[in-house]
Amino acid sequence: TGPKVKEFEDEFSEYIGCKNSLAVNSCTSALQLSLAVNDIGKGDEVITTPFTFVSTVNVIEHQNAKPVLADIDQDTYNLDPSNIEDCINEDTKAIIPVDYGGQPCDLGEIKKIADEHDLLVIEDAAHSLGARYKGKKVGTISDFTCFSFYATKNLTTAEGGMITTDNDILIEKL
DSSP, X not given: OOHHHHHHHHHHHHHHTOSEEEEESOHHHHHHHHHHHTTOOTTOEEEEOSSSOHHHHHHXXXXXXXXXXXXXXXXXXXXXXXXXXXXXXXXXXXXXXXXXXXXXXOHHHHHHHHHHTTOEXXXXXXXXXXXXXXXXXXXXXXXXXXXXXXXXXXXXXBSOEEEEESOHHHHHHO
């Protein structure tokens, strides 16, 4: 909450190239807060991958929403966009792709599907700080991108996380 945190957030935004960054205590909290600030809860469905750390699915459960698991691409182990369409119904509110092993998902195709169905994209980028997708830095493509600074990540603060978004209204609510 002090001045160093604000300085870190500002420098992070500048590095990523996004409008807003918000430091939190973990990537798990970043994911859950991104769901909560978008009023995703009971009766809502969120599409994600089965090939992830348990917190990606747990945050959906903690919001009383239903996780819907779409299959992965056998070459990248990332969420396969071709399997997302089959999972969408009237209760679907968001997609949480996970950048497995620091390799960004097919964010262009995922974002296209999300836009066609008016869905939110909350990217779990716990391992992909510094990665690029088609020349754009991870953290500038999805509606919300969540990073981890846990001890095993490529930038560490021993613990911690960050949310990036260009949404000025929701960053204030966060």
